[in-house]
Amino acid sequence: MKKNLKQLGLMTAIAVLPFSSFSAQKATFDAKVKVKNAFQLVKNNDLDFGTIRAVADNTGTDTASLTIPADTTQTPTVASTNVNNAEIAIISAGSPAQFQISGVVPFATLSITDPVETDVSLAAGSGSGAAGFKLGSFTYYIETGASNSTPVVGKQIQVNENGEAVFNIGATLSTTTGNSANYLDGDYIGTFTLEVSY
16 A cells, blocks of 8 residues: 555656656748728719800800709709800700729728819810810719718718729809800810829
């Protein structure tokens, strides 16, 4: 019995002794991250003011304007400070511009910067000396995004869970004053730059 107790005591002592030798392996690894601040902004449609009759006030300061709403459920409107001197009348209605955003962080908010260009002029080869138009008062409307069918507030758009949004741009086209000539038949065009950023 004493022999068994001694053996048990020895085994217990061996069990609690720390192991002085062990096996270890080392391996290296990389830490990676890919930065993608770029996203896609694609034009679906240009801003179209349709077909109009336009008369400019060549000697005074009266102006006429045509507004294309960003919301396609609203109707284009015309106004004039004096319709006897300056007039825009709609022959066929136009439509807002439309853009599509993709490749953005889900539910991120992006900011819109208005175009700074203003001139809409008779296209090259259509004649010369015609009066021009000014473009301004840009408005924006979200078709699809984090919220659908809503006006843009504070020039900010929130994309949906897929990092996508579709929005429209409306604006006001105005006649100019002090022109040496009136409007000629033909296509009037202005090229504008829209900026959308994180």
